[in-house]
Amino acid sequence: MTASVDNARPDSDDSTTLDTLIDDVIRPQAALVDRDGTFPRQSVDALAAAGLLGLASSTDVGGGGKGMRTVAEVVERLAAECGSTAMVVLMHYAATAVIEAHGPREVRSAIAAGDHLSTLAFSEFGSRSHFWSPTGTATAGDDGAVRLDARKSWVTSAGEADSYVWSSLPLAPGAGPMTLWLVPAGSSGLSIAGDFDGLGLRGNGSRPMTADGVRVPAGAMMAADGAGLDTALGAVLPWFLVLNAAFCLGLADSAVTEAGRHLTRTTLTHTGAALRDAPVTRRAFAQMKTRTDTLRAFLGDTLTALETGREDAMLRVLQVKALAGETAADVTDGAMQLCGGSAFRKELGLERRFRDSRAARVMAPTTDALHDFVGRVATGLPLLDEANR
Known part of the structure; x- marks a missing residue:
């Protein structure tokens, strides 16, 4: 890595x-x-x-x-x-x-x-969240150009980015499990299907894309033919997983901040007490804050492991998104419950953070896949089965 x-x-x-x-x-x-x-x-x-x-x-x-x-x-x-x-x-x-x-x-x-x-275009209809197993093809033409055909399931910034880091099967059979290409936006044969109308992250432009005979020069290949998986695992995955953890931390921390502000400012007229004055409320808030601070510490340790080349760096990188996704989902859910009916209104911004936080669990690699990866690495197995490489 x-x-x-x-x-x-x-x-x-x-x-x-x-x-x-x-x-x-x-x-x-x-x-x-x-x-x-x-x-x-x-x-x-x-x-x-x-x-x-x-x-x-x-x-x-x-x-x-x-x-x-x-x-x-x-x-x-x-x-x-x-x-x-x-x-x-x-x-x-x-x-x-x-x-x-x-x-x-x-x-x-x-x-x-x-x-x-730019953005990544890895996930496909045929392999879903298993980004390491592309089904889209790359075919060499007689004129030296390469033809790309694929159905990508979700691409962030689809139609908005200037280029796409695109995965495919290799040109040469047996060269490796995956090859990466830099595909310019506006390439002939590149199309986008529909708009994104999702539960959360509603403006991230995540839409399906299709390559139907998209032609790119052979020089658009990034790294060697078949070496895309090694590049994805070594160059992309650490950035993607760590930044996803930072993304989740931002959601969780802002939810804690907003909940704390609401509990402090809101009072009960008939008693004069603020919501924070109830011990059960303070305990729930403390649990949310502790989980968020735990994620911050774990993220910091993951970055230190990468910076120092520590032996457990790969393990930490795999763990951090799994921990972060669950933390953000649970903390934003807790903030919604703690702030009651007020949290269901748009003004606090909590329901938006609650919806946005759900994405990390299902964004590849999913939390379930990451737990499997962690178990494999922690017990001495390779990250992926040879069949997937």
């Missing part, structure tokens, strides 16, 4: 910029994005203009040169305000990890400059 990490917090200028964007753009847009199910274009463009979409890009192409810890904090803060925006940015950073390692310099430079949004 390889991943670019650092132990620094965002530069003060980056933090100040993010504070301003959250106050001026992202927070005011969050409820509208959720209500209308619209892609958060205004927020994404503002982040791009501020240089935050190029935060993980190398300095040699003009990027921020920041590693996973810094980027995770950005995702956490975005998720606390707008889950849809955070998910779009998360997937962009995961795609950037592959493009930085294997993509063309012009695309890397465009990402660094904030002129290019």
Whole structure:
């Protein structure tokens, strides 16, 4: 497993910029994005203009040169305000990890400059959440181009991204289980099916995509033919899982903050007591906060394991999204119960966080799959059966 990490917090200028964007753009847009199910274009463009979409890009192409810890904090803060925006940015950073390692310099430079949004296109109708088992094909043409055919089940930022990190079966049978390609948006034969009208993350633009004879140059291949799974596990998975954990932490922490504010400010007229004055309420709130702080500590330890090359780094990476998904779901559920009928109204923002938090459990690798992976690694088995490699 390889991943670019650092132990620094965002530069003060980056933090100040993010504070301003959250106050001026992202927070005011969050409820509208959720209500209308619209892609958060205004927020994404503002982040791009501020240089935050190029935060993980190398300095040699003009990027921020920041590693996973810094980027995770950005995702956490975005998720606390707008889950849809955070998910779009998360997937962009995961795609950037592959493009930085294997993509063309012009695309890397465009990402660094904030002129290019990318995303992952792994999940397929045929294999569902088993992203490691693509069914889409790649076929070499006589003219040196490659034909891609696939039915992708869900692609974040579909129709909004400038490129897609695309998985397929290898060109050469037996070369390996998967090959990765960089597919430009607008490629002939690339289509999107319908709109996304989901329970949560309603503005993340997650829609099915189809490649019907999409032609890309052979140079669009990222890494060697058949080496896509190793690239996905080594370059993509750490970023994807850790940033998902940061996303869940942002949701959980903001739910705790909002619940605490409600319990403190709300009083019972007939007694004059605040809701927080009841011991049973304080106990429930304490449990939510403790679970959230536990996730924060575990995420921090995971990042440290990656930064120091610790032997258990792979195990921590697999554990952190499973822990985070369950924590966010349970904490937001607890906040809904603790705040009662008020939480069902849009004003508190708790019901939106409750809905957004459900995605982590079913987003590949699902919590069930991650528990299996953890069990395999912890007992000395390979992460995947040879049949899946």
